[in-house]
Amino acid sequence: MKYEDFFADRIKDLKEEGRYRVFADLERKAGNFPAAFNHAEDGVHDVTVWCSNDYLGMGQNPEVLDAMREAVSRCGAGAGGTRNIAGTCHEHVLLERELADLHETESALIFGSGWMANMTALSTFGIMIPDLVILSDFHNHNSMIEGIRHTKCERVIFGHNDLDDLEAKLAAYPKDRPKLVAFESLYSMDGDIAPIEGICDLAEKYGAMTFIDEVHAVGLYGERGAGVCERDGQMHRLDVIQGTLAKAFGVVGGYIAGSAMMCDFIRSYGAGFIFSTSMPPAVAAAARTSVAYLKQHNELRERHQERAATLKRRLRKLGLPVMPSVSHIVPVLVGDPVQCKEASDLLMERHSVYVQPINYPTVQRGTERLRITPTPLHSDADMDHLVQAITDVWQHIGLKKDF
Numbered sequence: 462m463k464y465e466d467f468f469a470d471r472i473k474d475l476k477e478e479g480r481y482r483v484f485a486d487l488e489r490k491a492g493n494f495p496a497a498f499n500h501a502e503d504g505v506h507d508v509t510v511w512c513s514n515d516y517l518g519m520g521q522n523p524e525v526l527d528a529m530r531e532a533v534s535r536c537g538a539g540a541g542g543t544r545n546i547a548g549t550c551h552e553h554v555l556l557e558r559e560l561a562d563l564h565e566t567e568s569a570l571i572f573g574s575g576w577m578a579n580m581t582a583l584s585t586f587g588i589m590i591p592d593l594v595i596l597s598d599f600h601n602h603n604s605m606i607e608g609i610r611h612t613k614c615e616r617v618i619f620g621h622n623d624l625d626d627l628e629a630k631l632a633a634y635p636k637d638r639p640k641l642v643a644f645e646s647l648y649s650m651d652g653d654i655a656p657i658e659g660i661c662d663l664a665e666k667y668g669a670m671t672f673i674d675e676v677h678a679v680g681l682y683g684e685r686g687a688g689v690c691e692r693d694g695q696m697h698r699l700d701v702i703q704g705t706l707a708k709a710f711g712v713v714g715g716y717i718a719g720s721a722m723m724c725d726f727i728r729s730y731g732a733g734f735i736f737s738t739s740m741p742p743a744v745a746a747a748a749r750t751s752v753a754y755l756k757q758h759n760e761l762r763e764r765h766q767e768r769a770a771t772l773k774r775r776l777r778k779l780g781l782p783v784m785p786s787v788s789h790i791v792p793v794l795v796g797d798p799v800q801c802k803e804a805s806d807l808l809m810e811r812h813s814v815y816v817q818p819i820n821y822p823t824v825q826r827g828t829e830r831l832r833i834t835p836t837p838l839h840s841d842a843d844m845d846h847l848v849q850a851i852t853d854v855w856q857h858i859g860l861k862k863d864f
């Protein structure tokens with residue numbers, strides 16, 4: 462086989478479909494978020510970032526940066542091993558305590574990323590629990606799908622946020638057959654929210670475990686930033702709460718929280734936990750500081766919601782196709798991969814606004830979109846500029862206004 466030709470052909474496929482990914486080469490500016498430099502082919506330009514998952518700008522929070530610097534000076538760069546072999550640093554233990562406190566669970570367990578946490582926990586349940594059936598929401602994130610695919614157990618996909626469909630699928634199995642329902646609290650491409658209470662009721666009725674991905678909600682919802690489960694008074698009903706330290710908490714890493722026994726089980730059997738070097742202690746220190754900070758700063762969450770609501774209102778008023786999000790995500794429908802990329806390119810070239818196009822397979826074909834994420838640090842002037850830029854680009858390409 463001509464391997465290079467094969468690789469080139471597959472890349473050509475993506476380009477022909479208009480969904481070849483081009484990364485913006487950014488240089489973030491601590492203290493100036495959401496401003497950044499964009500290293501483009503024709504030089505370095507100032508841009509305003511409107512699609513970051515650093516939802517609250519915690520990636521530049523002075524307390525977080527101080528904690529990181531302090532821990533680097535004290536402990537050095539890397540962790541020095543896997544958790545079992547010389548790689549458990551006291552900072553890891555402190556972070557796990559902080560996360561268990563956040564979710565009011567007995568324990569928590571940290572991973573190199575949220576992707577690893579989902580992949581490892583779900584695959585370990587699927588491999589280890591005899592006869593397990595995993596019921597997975599149709600819109601679940603790739604990290605959950607990969608974890609589930611890695612097992613040989615039976616899997617069933619239920620309609621997105623569809624309680625009737627979930628019930629029908631749960632009822633098809635004997636009550637004593639082990640089951641696990643895997644879903645997200647907040648789906649980050651549409652900005653819709655799961656009926657958590659209803660799912661927990663069904664799981665109870667049919668004897669299923671519950672596994673929730675709160676990646677796009679931790680730090681952002683609930684009085685202390687524990688997520689939508691906290692906001693909705695359901696936190697104690699979930700068997701596994703999974704989250705990330707990389708989005709609202711602004712650092713990197715992932716985790717699960719739940720009972721001491723469940724965490725010990727994944728700690729002891731989860732390959733992605735056991736065989737990977739633990740995170741640098743300075744990363745753990747920064748993440749812990751961020752989690753603790755956001756427990757105390759509800760005003761950031763309020764401002765975040767206000768910014769998102771204001772942007773949605775302003776875009777809708779101009780007739781722009783804002784999709785029906787009930788959260789901080791502001792998705793604007795384009796519906797075509799080539800035009801979506803073109804809109805993104807024009808925002809950057811003509812207006813120094815950076816919004817990455819979201820194409821298949823991240824979203825379904827025909828629902829390609831610009832996914833805008835306002836933060837508390839986007840000013841009124843930033844928003845004026847964005848609204849004017851989008852209006853210009855929509856006119857320039859002749860994009861559809863209503864659905």
Ligand SMILES: *Cc1c(COP(=O)(O)O)cnc(C)c1O
Nearest residue numbers: 574575576602604676705707715
């Ligand atoms: C980003 C994301 C993850 C992975 O988290 P990382 O910490 O970025 O690896 C998991 N689930 C969902 C829903 C995500 O969007």
